[in-house]
Amino acid sequence: MKNIKNNDTIASLVVFLIGIYILIESIKLMDVGEYYDSPGLLPAIISVVIILSSSILIWNAIRRELEGSTVRGKSNHFDIKKESLLNSRIIMIIIIITLYVVFLDYTNFLISSISFLFILMCYLKSTNLLKITIISVVVPVLIQYVFKNIFNQIIP
Amino acid sequence: MIEALSQVLVMKIIFIVAAGVLGGIVVGSIPGLTVTMAAALLISFTYGWPIVEALALILGVYAGGFYGGSQSAILINIPGAPSAIATGIDGYPLALKGEAGEAIGLATVESFFGGLIGIGILAFVAPPISKFALDFRSHEYFLLGIFGLTMISKLASKSLLKGIIGACFGIFVSLIGLDVVYGAVGRFTYGKTLLMGGIHFVPALIGLFAISEVLTQLEKTQSFSAIPKTIGRLPKLSVLKRYFYITIRSSLIGTFIGALPGVGGTISALVAYDDVQRYVKKPSRPFGTGAYEGVIAPESANNATIGGALIPALTLGIPGDAVTALIIGAFFLHGLRPGPLLMVRSPEIFWVIVFIGIISNIFLLILGILYSRISVYVITVKSTILMPIIVLICAIGSYVFESNMFHVQAMLVLGIIGWIMRKFDFSIGAMVLGIILGPIIDDNLRRALLLSHGSNLLISFLSRPISAVIIVLILGLILSEIQWVKNLPRKIKSLVMPK
Numbered sequence: 001m002k003n004i005k006n007n008d009t010i011a012s013l014v015v016f017l018i019g020i021y022i023l024i025e026s027i028k029l030m031d032v033g034e035y036y037d038s039p040g041l042l043p044a045i046i047s048v049v050i051i052l053s054s055s056i057l058i059w060n061a062i063r064r065e066l067e068g069s070t071v072r073g074k075s076n077h078f079d080i081k082k083e084s085l086l087n088s089r090i091i092m093i094i095i096i097i098t099l100y101v102v103f104l105d106y107t108n109f110l111i112s113s114i115s116f117l118f119i120l121m122c123y124l125k126s127t128n129l130l131k132i133t134i135i136s137v138v139v140p141v142l143i144q145y146v147f148k149n150i151f152n153q154i155i156p
Numbered sequence: 157m158i159e160a161l162s163q164v165l166v167m168k169i170i171f172i173v174a175a176g177v178l179g180g181i182v183v184g185s186i187p188g189l190t191v192t193m194a195a196a197l198l199i200s201f202t203y204g205w206p207i208v209e210a211l212a213l214i215l216g217v218y219a220g221g222f223y224g225g226s227q228s229a230i231l232i233n234i235p236g237a238p239s240a241i242a243t244g245i246d247g248y249p250l251a252l253k254g255e256a257g258e259a260i261g262l263a264t265v266e267s268f269f270g271g272l273i274g275i276g277i278l279a280f281v282a283p284p285i286s287k288f289a290l291d292f293r294s295h296e297y298f299l300l301g302i303f304g305l306t307m308i309s310k311l312a313s314k315s316l317l318k319g320i321i322g323a324c325f326g327i328f329v330s331l332i333g334l335d336v337v338y339g340a341v342g343r344f345t346y347g348k349t350l351l352m353g354g355i356h357f358v359p360a361l362i363g364l365f366a367i368s369e370v371l372t373q374l375e376k377t378q379s380f381s382a383i384p385k386t387i388g389r390l391p392k393l394s395v396l397k398r399y400f401y402i403t404i405r406s407s408l409i410g411t412f413i414g415a416l417p418g419v420g421g422t423i424s425a426l427v428a429y430d431d432v433q434r435y436v437k438k439p440s441r442p443f444g445t446g447a448y449e450g451v452i453a454p455e456s457a458n459n460a461t462i463g464g465a466l467i468p469a470l471t472l473g474i475p476g477d478a479v480t481a482l483i484i485g486a487f488f489l490h491g492l493r494p495g496p497l498l499m500v501r502s503p504e505i506f507w508v509i510v511f512i513g514i515i516s517n518i519f520l521l522i523l524g525i526l527y528s529r530i531s532v533y534v535i536t537v538k539s540t541i542l543m544p545i546i547v548l549i550c551a552i553g554s555y556v557f558e559s560n561m562f563h564v565q566a567m568l569v570l571g572i573i574g575w576i577m578r579k580f581d582f583s584i585g586a587m588v589l590g591i592i593l594g595p596i597i598d599d600n601l602r603r604a605l606l607l608s609h610g611s612n613l614l615i616s617f618l619s620r621p622i623s624a625v626i627i628v629l630i631l632g633l634i635l636s637e638i639q640w641v642k643n644l645p646r647k648i649k650s651l652v653m654p655k
Contacts, residue, residue, distance in 0.1 A: 036605035
């Protein structure tokens, strides 16, 4: 349970740091024009809101930890799902999708999409190899046909 | 109105609406596929279409998707769409009792009535609101944007603070790119040409809604127990008559809640379910064990939400829920600006939406019953097959509208960010609304400040009655989340009436 709290505290801390970063960048933009029509005005306002909100979240997390209250059954900011944030399965899925997006830039849509579907479905053990092969080929061909001929769109 | 009717009553448009409704029902019924995801994808595909055709497809999917979730909620107790969560409470026990056909039939007819009532109210209420909103200026638009974001932050997230942070992130994303006032100044672009054009909201929405959902779905494994074949049966007229008052009452609740900026069908269905539980003293069966009232109330409410959600979207340009946020996006893509001026400049578009809404509901009634014959096969498709295909469609959807690979990359990055945000309960809905409303808020804040030359800003806001009312509403929303304020009535009561 402690991990859950820590995860949330860390997330709030990351948000806090993002807020600080936006504030610094916004201040640089405040030099342009008067303060009231400066491009940095709204970013500065939202950064302050982010910093304040995340500070309260961090403060609440620390207070609860000090009070030693249990998270279970309470409606508060700490309802983080109990599974760990990253597991090897989801990391692998993200890597495969990222590689697909990268390859899409360099190769033809059909080749990259067929490979992507085949690899991802094999990794996920979606169904048997024959069905995976059929789906991997049929779906991209069908999508290419629909987009090119029915929607008249240019595809990657 | 006649012009709008002539634009809608064309075979092509009617066919597109029917296809949209069917597509929406299928998408809505498959757990993991959401109507928001479908609408986000459709906006990019229909970018080059005429506005009436694009609206016909998107609104058809919207109506079908809200209803479709009920089929899986009833048959497998997994709501295909969040708006069907309440339907499963009594719908699934009905299916277990061998009354799945009756439950689906009832859900279909009630969705039809709810949808029609919602659209009817939209037709009557939107024109006067638009007239009233013609007096709005930058101050009011800025505050309305903030009000919408506060509302969605409060309702779409477990914590108001996390909702607000999500909304701020959304505004931040929308501000990336060249500044509209000082054209040569790039905000958060770091000199990169690709970022100068900003992050377009279409890939951002596809990433946040669809890719984050794909990652969430693929994290878990799902299995379905054997489901009997089901055929939806239309309820008897006597049954409809008996529950007519509940239909009207729940539809009004759905429309009203839908009209609140940032609140969607899920909340309205849950509120209607809660209301019917309090209101009906002697249900057909105890609630939670297969009461007809427990299916009627949420189903009529969630489809009535559509009409309600379109009211602030069309009259003020403030989305009622995530899908209407996307519809606003579609308007912008087609060179139209939703808001009070829409009624003045393009009134036929408003009536086109009303007529498409009516036709959608008619198709929903027909196709909903027909679809129930095959829904069992569709809703049990494995997510490990479906989700990789969705990634493919998302990639194409992000690419096609500007033929730019940068949008696909932006979609992926925002998808991963959205998935992390979901993990920590930061609101995706608030972020999306932030992306849509960000430019409106930025533009109107700077205009309002320019008008007051940067001084007496607070006075200039408070001296305008509508602005003052909106400020009070925003403060009320924020204060109502503070524990000390929540306890205040009890403290006052104990002081006034000591034990």
